[in-house]
Amino acid sequence: MNAENVDGLYSDHHGWLYSLLQRRLGNRGDAADLAHDAFIRLLVKPRSFDSFDGARAYLSTVARGLCVDLWRRREVEQAWLDALAAQPEPFTCSAEHSAIVLQALTAVDAMLRKLPANVASAFVMGIVLEMTDQQIAAELGVSDRMVRKYMAQAMLHCMQLEARWAANAA
Template identity: 55%
Template structure:
């Protein structure tokens, strides 16, 4: 099943159930309504063939569950950002737009780190957050410096792709 008409059928048959399920999961009816809506928008933007309507709830639940995970990850990133701002000796005034852009960028970096192989992400974090040299990272991870250079090239390519997406959305 795919297409607008099929999503309409799914919406009519399952929206109320999905919103209730999300409401129990999230504890917030307004947020549940938003994520239920986003679930059906996801079906419209990334169609998936459902030949069996009996499997529709399972698929909707999977999509909604992933949206919940994304939400919780975003909330975690946003909370960490607030804590960093609160810990600064001088208050930082940011416009709501700047705050949203920063949080979105952090979320994209978090997603990037989740996609990267674990050792690549670890090397990137050791370099960028701990300031370790490639040789120090190689020693810590018990690989060659050349391997670390390859890891960093892979991570930097992902960073450049984030920057390109950001520039396309701004421009």
């Protein structure tokens, strides 16, 4: 698929996709941004479609995923803002620092969502809640040894995430 094909898909489907996103999000600005992002994906990773309906099915699926990503980012952002507001002393940070923290939190959230549920739960209980292996094992109904395996698996994913971040920063 070349730029001309994407241009044709854009003219055939953009209005429909924008309307779909606007109904789903209730916000024209977000709908415009996500419609744009859907077509950018087609430029980055070209696809061909057998039919008009096939293109719409693909765009609808992409739009659904983009909405979920937007909602998750907003949940993470709200949690960050709530944590800042809960600080005993007024705490301010630069917009750049906030953006970096939100990007990191979003990446960690995405990593945790890719892990099996018990692995993600064990990691959060151990790191965030500072629970012992025995406490985590009792909570999850597994052995201490299994908790250590879960933690090792989660830490491996953290190291991979950190390596990707370091590669992107270079």
